[in-house]
Amino acid sequence: MKEGHHHRKEKKFGMVIDLDKCTGCGACMVACMAENNVPFKQNETDKLDSITWMRVYKFDNGKKFPDTEVCFLPRPCMHCEGQSGHSGHSPCVSVCPATATDYDTDSGIVSQIYTRCFGCRYCMAACPYHARHFNWWDPVWPEGMEKALSPNVSPRMRGVVEKCSFCFHRYQLAMDEIYAKGHRDFDEKVPEYQTACTQACPTDAIVFGDLNNPNHEVNQIVKPDHNHRLTGKSGNPKVFRLLERLETNPKVYYLSSREWVRRAGDNYQGEETPENYKVKEVHH
Amino acid sequence: MSTTDDNTNDVSPEEAEETTEETPEESSQPDYDSSGDEEECHCSGPGLPILFFIIGFVAMLIFGWFIFPEFLYCKIKQPIDFNHVLHMEEVDKGCESCHFFREDGTFAGVPKNAQCIKCHAEVQGDDPDELEFVEKYISNGVEVPWLSYSRQPDCVFFSHAAHVKLANMDCAECHGPMGESTSLKVYEKNWLSQYSRDIWGKSVLNMLNMKQHTWERMKMYDCAVCHMEKTGRETSVQTAKDGCFVCHK
Numbered sequence: 115m116k117e118g119h120h121h122r123k124e125k126k127f128g129m130v131i132d133l134d135k136c137t138g139c140g141a142c143m144v145a146c147m148a149e150n151n152v153p154f155k156q157n158e159t160d161k162l163d164s165i166t167w168m169r170v171y172k173f174d175n176g177k178k179f180p181d182t183e184v185c186f187l188p189r190p191c192m193h194c195e196g197q198s199g200h201s202g203h204s205p206c207v208s209v210c211p212a213t214a215t216d217y218d219t220d221s222g223i224v225s226q227i228y229t230r231c232f233g234c235r236y237c238m239a240a241c242p243y244h245a246r247h248f249n250w251w252d253p254v255w256p257e258g259m260e261k262a263l264s265p266n267v268s269p270r271m272r273g274v275v276e277k278c279s280f281c282f283h284r285y286q287l288a289m290d291e292i293y294a295k296g297h298r299d300f301d302e303k304v305p306e307y308q309t310a311c312t313q314a315c316p317t318d319a320i321v322f323g324d325l326n327n328p329n330h331e332v333n334q335i336v337k338p339d340h341n342h343r344l345t346g347k348s349g350n351p352k353v354f355r356l357l358e359r360l361e362t363n364p365k366v367y368y369l370s371s372r373e374w375v376r377r378a379g380d381n382y383q384g385e386e387t388p389e390n391y392k393v394k395e396v397h398h
Numbered sequence: 399m400s401t402t403d404d405n406t407n408d409v410s411p412e413e414a415e416e417t418t419e420e421t422p423e424e425s426s427q428p429d430y431d432s433s434g435d436e437e438e439c440h441c442s443g444p445g446l447p448i449l450f451f452i453i454g455f456v457a458m459l460i461f462g463w464f465i466f467p468e469f470l471y472c473k474i475k476q477p478i479d480f481n482h483v484l485h486m487e488e489v490d491k492g493c494e495s496c497h498f499f500r501e502d503g504t505f506a507g508v509p510k511n512a513q514c515i516k517c518h519a520e521v522q523g524d525d526p527d528e529l530e531f532v533e534k535y536i537s538n539g540v541e542v543p544w545l546s547y548s549r550q551p552d553c554v555f556f557s558h559a560a561h562v563k564l565a566n567m568d569c570a571e572c573h574g575p576m577g578e579s580t581s582l583k584v585y586e587k588n589w590l591s592q593y594s595r596d597i598w599g600k601s602v603l604n605m606l607n608m609k610q611h612t613w614e615r616m617k618m619y620d621c622a623v624c625h626m627e628k629t630g631r632e633t634s635v636q637t638a639k640d641g642c643f644v645c646h647k
Contacts (some may be wrong), residue, residue, distance in 0.1 A: 202635030210636075218641030220633040225643040229553050268553040268647055283647045286555050287504070293559035294503030 122299040126195075126222040127280050128325040128346075128365035129309070130335050130353065131188055133375055135319035136170075138186030143168050145314030146190075149281060151263045153253030153270065165247040167191070167278040168311050175374045185375050188320070190311065191245040191278035192356065192364030193224045195345055205362055206237035206246065214275075222325075222365060223280050233273040242357050243364075246277045280322075281309040306330070325365065336367050354379045354388055467601040471586040477542055478535075479527045479581050486577070488517065493569060493577060505558035508544045511536055545585040547596045548573060548616065555647040565628070574613040621645055 146152065146168040158164055168190045175183045195217075196203030202217030204224055214230035215237055217223075238246040252272040255263070263269065266283040270276050288307040292299065300306050312322040323332040325346065337349030345363045348354065354376045355364045370376055376388045489495035496509040514536070521532045535542050550556055561567045569577060586595035599615030602608070609615055612624065625631065625640050634641045 207635060213636045216637070216642045217635040218633050218643055219635065220631070220641060221643070223641075223643060225641060225646070227553070227642045227646050229551070230642075266555075266647060279643070282643050283555070286557065286643075286647065287502070290557050290559045291503035293557070293564040294499050296563065298564070 124220060124326065126325040126346075126365065127193070127285075127323070128222070128332055128336070128338075128367065129190065129280075129312075129320060129322045130332055130367040130369055132319040132321075133185055133187060133368050133370040134372070135317040136186045136188060137317060138170055138172060138184075139316065140170055141314045141316055142188050142311035142320065143170060145310040146278070149264065149267070149310035150279070151253075151267050151269050152276075153249065153251075153255075155251070156254070163248070163250050165249070165276065167245075167247075167276070169244075173378060183372070183374070185370070185372070185378070187368065188311070189243060189245065189356075190309075190366060191224065191280070192243050192362065192366045193222060193280060194362040194364050195222065196363060197345070197361050205240040205242060209236040209240045211236065221282075221285065223282055224277075225282070226275065226277055226279065228268060228270045228274045228276060231274040233275065235275060237275055242360060242362065246275050249274050249276065281307070284309070300324075335369065351389065352376070356380070359391065463602050470590065471588055471595055474545060474585045474587060476545055476582045476585060478531050481581060482577050482579050484580070497569075499559065499563075503559050505562075508546055511539075511541055545587075545594075547576075547583075547585060547594050549594060550597065550616075551591075551593060553646055555645055571612050572616065574611065618645075 143166060147154070147166075150167060152165055152167055155164070168188060171187045171189060173185055173187065175181070175185075177183070194204040194206075195201070196205075196208070202219065204217055206215050207217050207224060211234060212230055212232055214227050214232075216225045216227075218225060233248065235248055238248060249270050249272050253269060264283075266287065284307045288300075288304075292304050295304070297304055306323050306327075309320075309322050312320040321332045321335060323330040325333055325336060325338050327333055335350060336346075336353055338346040339349050340346060344358060344361060346365065347358070348367055350369075352371055353367050353369050355367055356379050358364075358380055368375075368379065373387075379388065380391075382388065382391060485496075486492065496513045498506050500506055514531075518528070518532055518536055521529055531542070534540070561572070562569070587593070588595070588598070596613075596616060598617055599609070603615050609620075612620070622639055625644075629640070631640050632638045633644075
């Protein structure tokens, strides 16, 4: 019984973050932790084992005082597509020995099933973006706070890896509403879902949506080029991805009008620039 | 299931036949014949150890499939009993009167006092369950701590809208004849996993995979099999089935 109506349009959820607008306030980090029941330690001074699904990094152009410029860079999970488009050959998915992390070609989201994970942390080693975090302890919530946890996101336990899910539970709830109203998919009447960080950003620096939808702002800013060797490479000269040359093909894009910021996104050597570098041909 | 007695019966006629066939050949050796009757003759062959093995094996199966699971589950009675048939005659919107979808598409699930108070603000009859319900719960403004037979583990996302509204499935397909019951069955909780018996079903179902109705068991395999049949989606890169986030959260 494989009927046509069971297949809806393939989506590719992605995000573009305008680094010119980001003030580094950290509202996205707070919203993310509250939304996703992210555990914290009593003493968070040791950031090495802090769990931050979304983390704002700060860096500068390395120049002395009058010329110093600072940039803040929020980093969620990149939901890497891997080589040759939707193949799901993301660094983490390809190393997981337990099938605990997976790539869904319907949504382009890299999932993490905590009950399946046994904590080997290969994925953390494989992830070039430090987007994955390990639970060294069982979460301890301050008295009464467990009542404020979201029932839509399952809590984690000691010994498993966790990471940003693009607030996938909000997609599930949005679909529930759509089905109950007799629709099949997002359309003009039912808007797409939003992540918590997108909604929390006071400067609207984050835009989140379906990269495959030409009517969506995220597609219009990024102009993804799927024929490029780097699948989904942006057609917008101001848009770049982190460590693009690794061919992980992230679905999180950054936008900046400042050249030095775009340059900081990868290791450009000598004369290379984000515009003119070459992707090394790999022969399979 | 065959019992131990069935098995001993199964074995002996075959053996009896074998011996009758063999007798003409063996008749030339009177020594063996005279040594005793047929039973004793077989004591020296492999028959008896095999017989004991089969008896032991069957006993272990019976223990493993029927007796051990009884230790694994503890039986808890619902706080009060509830009669679906009686209430279906009273309400005007059918199942929806108590099990309805909220505005945002989520399913209300187990009813709250708010769905009952219209009729049960005061005791209507002389049923002891109703008396307890009204006096203990309604009057004190306390919700009934119903035990949910079909509740899945925390990590599972289930959507009633997708199945009931989109796929037009019947409640009975996944819950059995609950809506036509006159009393609530005993709730069985697994000591180890704390899950309801309805998730993993009877242990024999798991062993032989002999499920006749969808509702007899609802573990991951059961959800996935139906999804494969009905949707044919293969969106998971790792398993070529539904992506994990379809049912997990």
